[in-house]
Amino acid sequence: MEQKFVTIDGRDIPIEGEKNLLEVIRKAGIDIPTFCYVSELSVYGACRMCTVEIEGRGLQTSCSTPPEPGLKVKTNTDAVRQIRRVALELILANHERECTTCGKSTSCKLQDLSRKMGVDKIRFRSIKKPMSVDDDNPSIVRNPNKCILCGDCVRMCEEVQGIGAIDFAYRGHDTMVQPAFGKGLDHVQCVYCGQCTRVCPTGALTPKSEINDVWKSLQTAGKTVVVQIAPAVRVALGEAFGYQAGELTTGQIVAALKMMGFRKVFDTCFSADLTILEEGNEFIHRLTEGLPLPMFTSCCPAWVKYVEQHYPEMIPNLSTCRSPQQMFGSVAKGVFAAEMGLKKEDMIVVSIMPCTAKKFEAKRPEFFTDGIADVDHVITTQELAQMINEFGIQFRNLKPESLDMPMGFKTGAGVIFGNTGGVMEAALRYVYEKVEGKTLENPDFHEVRGEAGIRECEVKLAGKTYTLAVIHSLANAKEIIRKIKSGEKKYHFIEFMSCPAGCINGAGQPVNFDPSYRKNRTKGLYEADKMLQLHKSQDNPYLKELYATKLGEVGGEKAHHLLHTHYNARRRMKGKSMVILDGQQTDKLEIRVCVGTSCYLKGSQDLLHHLARHVAAQGLQDQVQVKATFCFEKCDKGPTIKVGGKTITHCDVAKATAAVDKAVEDLKKV
Amino acid sequence: MPHVMLRKFEKVCAIVEKYDNDPAKLIPILQEVQNEYRYLPEEVMTFVATTLGLSPAKVFGVASFYAHFALEPKGKYVVRLCDGTACHVKGSDGLLQAMRKKLGLDEKSVTTPDMLFTVETVACLGACGLAPVVVINEAVYGQITPEKAVALLDEIRKKEDGTHVSA
Known part of the structure; x- marks a missing residue:
């Protein structure tokens, strides 16, 4: 077949399946500027930065132009430069230009492109009124004053994560990106994955900082601060100090943390090994006892929140294992504090995570023991880089130091947790040996590795075939759950991670514009596994000792108490109820019928009609108030209604009318 | 007039059903719902979003875009x-x-x-x-x-x- 070309600034560049002209231009080595173009999202064509001149067509946005053979494209004419500069000036006019105090400064695309395009004055004045900052949640800060309306966050949340917690609202110069009805992110269905902050080109969406809390803990007399480092951090932190993505800097991180005053520097990979033993064991237990399958991993807090909100009926499928972060916290305070001769309340546990949702996870009430948080502060990789800079540590000159024992010792299985497929592979390394009863010679399961958002494979264990799946991005999770529910697919075990490519691409990782960073970080973790002496969690000697001396059996009672948890159905939206009937009497009976998604799908709307008609038919309308409300967080047992103070789950018309009649009778007696 | 709210709610259910719970019909659905309430109350928009399988942020986005839709109650x-x-x-x-x-x-x-x-x-x-x-x-x-x-x-x-x- 004849090769087809487009001409870019006089050079013929072959078309090799690129979906738009912009990709061809970038292939030609020209870094065309964009705000609203993110290759993993749909094309929006709003920011006009990628405008080019095409012979015979005039000025066109290259992101939304298909690469047709024979096109003659100029990327740097007077007209093109003029358009880009004016577009930037207009964006900057309405942007809160407080760069010196902005968390995104130096990693901001707007700042970067303004400098590159030589914008040196802004001729337009701002027409925006200051808007309030939304930071009432533990993970994300939303500052609409810095939003440039590129919509990257909106498309990320809807297309990649399938959630749609934020969207454009209003019109013209009033347009803004916000959660429904202008609520805060903590009042809507946001799962705190933070992928919106990852694609936000400005400081409009940023991870919430806990740095000051950590400094304070480090300087409080009588407190011993220990720290855990998540797997994905070690292959990304270096990027903030000029290293390539994927370069391991564990030793320098330890050295830096010691300089800052952390007493013990431990590794989340240790508790990842612990997770594997518990989770692998739980999987075998589920298989043999006929408990709910497929089993879903539960390491990713955004995924767990997503299930609680969107698929409460699937909660029994979630592994009861705490995530490695939380297992670390409960073992550190529940076992290790005593070993160090410390009272639990005198130990502070800090986590360094690639993730914004981990901040939310640490604050879940399930992870407080006797009123004390198992993990006190969670900072992101970005925040650690900030702390290193704040302290004045010359990271590149640090001599590597080693992690502390025992909780700093890990096998390669714990390290690959940060990659999509890593948890599954680590689990297989354990389950294989446990079920087959023989040594696994080659620990690599290449069939679960890869980049695709939905990957499936089969493994044979003791003569039986099991179907596994590895999923990343929540829109893919939605798709796979649909298939499970329709009976189209059957699986035994599924790994879920919310972020595309897994934790290495978490929202807390350093901002990186290089398209190959993801691959390099992934590779970095697999190489780190290779370099370690041990590759199977069950071979971790300190873990064996922990079980032998403290925890008892894997999956046993003590282990269960410290290492497992439970989940709850969770409402998506916080908001008002709809009043359907409102009686005149003052001491009227309150009847609330849930019309949230789960209950709605189970027929709560019909229930509401019948109930309202029953009330009218009995002449009770003055004595009751009937409301359609959103979610009692009992979605797995829906439809749910509340009559007076009494909750009725699995409700039907007969149950509902009987309950109302009885409550009205009781009210009369009083 | 205790029956007014019930009648309105039943009407909203009927409107959504008339359009086969089709999210592509969001605008005509909101128009008819607004005819009932004379504006679009937040809780009614949340309910419409639920019935259509859309995110409430999307429904609010559409409702707030068009001047025709009222987000606050209007006078007689x-x-x-x-x-x-x-x-x-x-x-x-x-x-x-x-x-x-x-x-x-x-x-x-x-x-x-x-x-x-x-x-x-x-x-x-x-x-x-x-x-x-x-x-x-x-x-x-x-x-x-x-x-x-x-x-x-x-x-x-x-x-x-x-x-x-x-x-």
Whole structure:
């Protein structure tokens, strides 16, 4: 077949399946500027930065132009430069230009492109009124004053994560990106994955900082601060100090943390090994006892929140294992504090995570023991880089130091947790040996590795075939759950991670514009596994000792108490109820019928009609108030209604009318 | 009138059903829902989002985009004052000020506390020959002066007070 070309600034560049002209231009080595173009999202064509001149067509946005053979494209004419500069000036006019105090400064695309395009004055004045900052949640800060309306966050949340917690609202110069009805992110269905902050080109969406809390803990007399480092951090932190993505800097991180005053520097990979033993064991237990399958991993807090909100009926499928972060916290305070001769309340546990949702996870009430948080502060990789800079540590000159024992010792299985497929592979390394009863010679399961958002494979264990799946991005999770529910697919075990490519691409990782960073970080973790002496969690000697001396059996009672948890159905939206009937009497009976998604799908709307008609038919309308409300967080047992103070789950018309009649009778007696 | 809310709710359910719970029909659904409530209450939009399988942020995005959709309750009489070029030139601004002053309204508060009047401006009503134009609910008044406008408001209030007294 004849090769087809487009001409870019006089050079013929072959078309090799690129979906738009912009990709061809970038292939030609020209870094065309964009705000609203993110290759993993749909094309929006709003920011006009990628405008080019095409012979015979005039000025066109290259992101939304298909690469047709024979096109003659100029990327740097007077007209093109003029358009880009004016577009930037207009964006900057309405942007809160407080760069010196902005968390995104130096990693901001707007700042970067303004400098590159030589914008040196802004001729337009701002027409925006200051808007309030939304930071009432533990993970994300939303500052609409810095939003440039590129919509990257909106498309990320809807297309990649399938959630749609934020969207454009209003019109013209009033347009803004916000959660429904202008609520805060903590009042809507946001799962705190933070992928919106990852694609936000400005400081409009940023991870919430806990740095000051950590400094304070480090300087409080009588407190011993220990720290855990998540797997994905070690292959990304270096990027903030000029290293390539994927370069391991564990030793320098330890050295830096010691300089800052952390007493013990431990590794989340240790508790990842612990997770594997518990989770692998739980999987075998589920298989043999006929408990709910497929089993879903539960390491990713955004995924767990997503299930609680969107698929409460699937909660029994979630592994009861705490995530490695939380297992670390409960073992550190529940076992290790005593070993160090410390009272639990005198130990502070800090986590360094690639993730914004981990901040939310640490604050879940399930992870407080006797009123004390198992993990006190969670900072992101970005925040650690900030702390290193704040302290004045010359990271590149640090001599590597080693992690502390025992909780700093890990096998390669714990390290690959940060990659999509890593948890599954680590689990297989354990389950294989446990079920087959023989040594696994080659620990690599290449069939679960890869980049695709939905990957499936089969493994044979003791003569039986099991179907596994590895999923990343929540829109893919939605798709796979649909298939499970329709009976189209059957699986035994599924790994879920919310972020595309897994934790290495978490929202807390350093901002990186290089398209190959993801691959390099992934590779970095697999190489780190290779370099370690041990590759199977069950071979971790300190873990064996922990079980032998403290925890008892894997999956046993003590282990269960410290290492497992439970989940709850969770409402998506916080908001008002709809009043359907409102009686005149003052001491009227309150009847609330849930019309949230789960209950709605189970027929709560019909229930509401019948109930309202029953009330009218009995002449009770003055004595009751009937409301359609959103979610009692009992979605797995829906439809749910509340009559007076009494909750009725699995409700039907007969149950509902009987309950109302009885409550009205009781009210009369009083 | 305890049955009004129930009737409205049942109507909303019927509207969504009429459009086969199809999210692509969001705009006509919102239009009909607004005909019931005269505006789009937050909880009703959340309910519509649930029934269509859309995120509430998307439904709010659509509802807040179009000037036709009201996010706040409107008065019994919606006064639409044309501020298109022709009406503007013929002094619509003076009209607006007069009516706002009469009703104690401003740019931010557009509805009287007794929920009787809402005063809005629209870009063009297409009746430029009659400029300046005011539309109150469905009735069109052309070549109106500030005095005439205030008289119209007085007349409506008098009528309404009368119905209240007789009731």
